[in-house]
Amino acid sequence: MRFRHTDALRSDHPRLAAGALYTTGVDRTADVGPRVTEYTARARARLAGASEGQFPEVLAWRRAFARMGLKPTQYRCASESLLRRLRKEGTLPRIHPVVDLCNAISVAHAVPVAVLDADRITGPLLEVRYAHGDEEYTTFGGDLEHPAPGEVTYADSAGHAHARRWTNRQSGHSAVSDRTDRILVVTEALHDGGTDTVAEVLETIARELTAHWPTTPTTALLTSTAPEFTLTDRPLSDTRAP
Numbered sequence: 402m403r404f405r406h407t408d409a410l411r412s413d414h415p416r417l418a419a420g421a422l423y424t425t426g427v428d429r430t431a432d433v434g435p436r437v438t439e440y441t442a443r444a445r446a447r448l449a450g451a452s453e454g455q456f457p458e459v460l461a462w463r464r465a466f467a468r469m470g471l472k473p474t475q476y477r478c479a480s481e482s483l484l485r486r487l488r489k490e491g492t493l494p495r496i497h498p499v500v501d502l503c504n505a506i507s508v509a510h511a512v513p514v515a516v517l518d519a520d521r522i523t524g525p526l527l528e529v530r531y532a533h534g535d536e537e538y539t540t541f542g543g544d545l546e547h548p549a550p551g552e553v554t555y556a557d558s559a560g561h562a563h564a565r566r567w568t569n570r571q572s573g574h575s576a577v578s579d580r581t582d583r584i585l586v587v588t589e590a591l592h593d594g595g596t597d598t599v600a601e602v603l604e605t606i607a608r609e610l611t612a613h614w615p616t617t618p619t620t621a622l623l624t625s626t627a628p629e630f631t632l633t634d635r636p637l638s639d640t641r642a643p
Contacts, residue, residue: 402524404585405629410529410553414465418595420603421630422586423519424610424618429579431613433502437493440505444487447511453484458511458598461591462568469553471566478568479513497577499584501607512590513568515555519583519632521575523559527585529567530556538562539574555587566634585632596622 404421410419415509453459459481463473467631477485483504487493493504500516507514534550537560546565553567563572568589577584588602600622621630 402519402522402527403525403629404632405529406623407530408625408628409531411625411628414591416461416591416593416595418590419623420446420599420620421623422603422606422610422618422620423584423630423632424586424607424614425583426616427499427581427584427610427614429498431498433498433505433609433613436609436613437501440502440509441487441493442572444505444508444511444523445454445491446482448484449466453462453481453488453511456484456511458590458595459484461593461595462513463542464630465591466493466569468564469566471569473567476566476569477564479515479571480507480511480568483508484511494598497579497581498613499581499610500577503586503606506602506605506609507588510598510605512588512595512598512602514531514602515564515568515571515587517555517563517571517575517585517587518581518625519585520581522563522585523557523561525558526562527555527557529553529564532556532562536560536562538565539572541573543573557627583632638639 414618462478466473503514503516528538532552532554536548536556538546548562555563563575588599590598603620610618
């Protein structure tokens with residue numbers, strides 16, 4: 402299966418920096434608590450000096466949402482929502498060890514990190530693209546929605562929408578669960594220096610996954626000249642850690 406952002410989306414958002422990671426063998430057994438604590442502590446330290454709405458990483462997403470016709474304070478990117486919750490409640494939700502770890506890394510770097518159950522994605526292609534309006538999005542409560550035409554979504558070959566409003570909400574259809582073994586992780590940034598941030602986030606997630614599970618992740622930075630990532634259980638010569 403291949404993952405990519407469409408040329409049209411990249412053309413409209415030329416500062417997009419993106420990276421993808423694929424791995425197998427993750428489960429609920431790992432104890433990621435100490436690492437989650439460390440990464441959230443980094444985020445708290447930064448929040449002590451400024452609210453998340455002042456972070457350049459968040460401001461870049463707010464500008465992008467505004468250009469897409471969305472109210473930035475009504476629809477927030479995932480990292481802003483997590484930072485806001487951390488600031489207000491002092492903790493992040495505990496869902497699944499791999500999700501908890503990625504959420505903590507997300508707030509530490511203030512950029513969205515999506516974790517999808519790869520077995521719930523219908524190939525051969527998963528694209529971040531503008532919706533046609535007939536895609537099906539499953540909420541975490543099990544309800545079906547249709548992204549509005551022109552809305553940015555993660556759409557697979559069967560028409561499943563794995564996100565609403567780009568980085569605003571993931572889908573319950575491909576959410577990580579106790580049955581999850583294979584995951585696709587995507588991180589995206591729009592701020593100046595986003596490529597370096599994405600590379601650091603990918604490297605950090607790969608290192609933490611390897612430390613907590615018997616797995617060997619493959620990662621790649623995605624660019625306009627190398628926009629695709631192939632999910633494979635065999636190492637590829639062009640799939641590399643940043």
